[in-house]
Amino acid sequence: MVRVKSRYLLCELVVSDRSRLLLLDDRAIALAVKAAVARTHGDYGAALCSVGFSVKYLNAHTGIVFLRLPKRCYRLLWSALPFITSVETRGQRIPCFLNCLHVGGTIRTCQKFLIRYNAQQLHRMLPKCKNEEEKQQVRQAILSCSLTRGNNEALEDELGGEEEDEEE
Amino acid sequence: MRPVDKKDQSAVYQRVVLKNASPYHYMKVCLVLEDESTRLSAVELKQFIITGLKNLYGEVGAALTFDLLKYNEDTLTALLRVYSRGLVKLWSSLTLLGSYQNQACAFRVLQVSPFLLALTGNSRELQLD
Numbered sequence: 001m002v003r004v005k006s007r008y009l010l011c012e013l014v015v016s017d018r019s020r021l022l023l024l025d026d027r028a029i030a031l032a033v034k035a036a037v038a039r040t041h042g043d044y045g046a047a048l049c050s051v052g053f054s055v056k057y058l059n060a061h062t063g064i065v066f067l068r069l070p071k072r073c074y075r076l077l078w079s080a081l082p083f084i085t086s087v088e089t090r091g092q093r094i095p096c097f098l099n100c101l102h103v104g105g106t107i108r109t110c111q112k113f114l115i116r117y118n119a120q121q122l123h124r125m126l127p128k129c130k131n132e133e134e135k136q137q138v139r140q141a142i143l144s145c146s147l148t149r150g151n152n153e154a155l156e157d158e159l160g161g162e163e164e165d166e167e168e
Numbered sequence: 169m170r171p172v173d174k175k176d177q178s179a180v181y182q183r184v185v186l187k188n189a190s191p192y193h194y195m196k197v198c199l200v201l202e203d204e205s206t207r208l209s210a211v212e213l214k215q216f217i218i219t220g221l222k223n224l225y226g227e228v229g230a231a232l233t234f235d236l237l238k239y240n241e242d243t244l245t246a247l248l249r250v251y252s253r254g255l256v257k258l259w260s261s262l263t264l265l266g267s268y269q270n271q272a273c274a275f276r277v278l279q280v281s282p283f284l285l286a287l288t289g290n291s292r293e294l295q296l297d
Binding site for chain 2: 038044045
């Protein structure tokens with residue numbers, strides 16, 4: 001009843017060049033989001049972004065970002081995300097865009113959604129597999145989808161690895 | 169509402185309250201500058217207010233449509249019209265506009281009303297002779 005509520009935005013960072021994705025870190029993303037909000041919503045938006053906003057999780061292999069936003073203004077800050085065209089890190093400018101997949105009230109619900117989403121992506125990849133070995137790997141990954149500690153990271157790393165195979 | 173007896177009808181007092189009656193709000197504002205001899209044209213004033221909106225509310229705020237209905241260049245008094253949803257944004261950005269071309273300035277808001285007719289009379293400037 002007196003809990004502080006927030007909204008967690010599950011976004012996917014889409015870049016044209018996957019290798020450059022590995023250079024990103026959460027501070028660069030936070031800066032990019034704050035700059036976009038300041039441009040779109042001015043001083044008012046910058047002030048809203050200063051208190052409750054943070055980047056909770058970033059997976060450089062798959063480009064999944066969890067953003068924590070305060071509940072009373074998450075829609076305003078969400079509306080500024082499509083205006084992000086590039087993220088600047090270590091002197092390099094990486095053109096990208098943020099694709100929002102899910103909004104959840106807690107990190108746990110976002111994790112559950114992410115697992116279901118990854119399983120759907122794997123299902124979609126299965127008919128596109130070129131040889132039997134890859135098919136076996138994908139089936140293995142689908143069967144091992146579950147919400148347990150340590151499994152999450154393994155699942156996402158495998159997904160990242162298999163997406164690289166597909167793109168070749 | 170309580171049912172009224174037929175014989176009481178002439179003595180009944182009725183109060184009619186209109187909520188969100190008008191889609192627009194009208195503001196009469198006056199710009200006070202440090203150097204009193206500077207003059208702004210209507211276009212310059214509108215541009216100045218838009219920069220104020222942009223500073224406080226960003227691109228989305230600068231896109232807020234408002235109209236400059238009447239402007240008196242000598243007294244720098246203007247009549248602005250804005251959609252009711254945008255009144256708070258416009259008024260707060262007028263409050264926080266501090267400087268025009270490196271001179272201090274202030275916007276005095278004289279009257280605000282959802283009806284244009286209400287801005288014709290002002291009891292502050294009433295002359296009782």
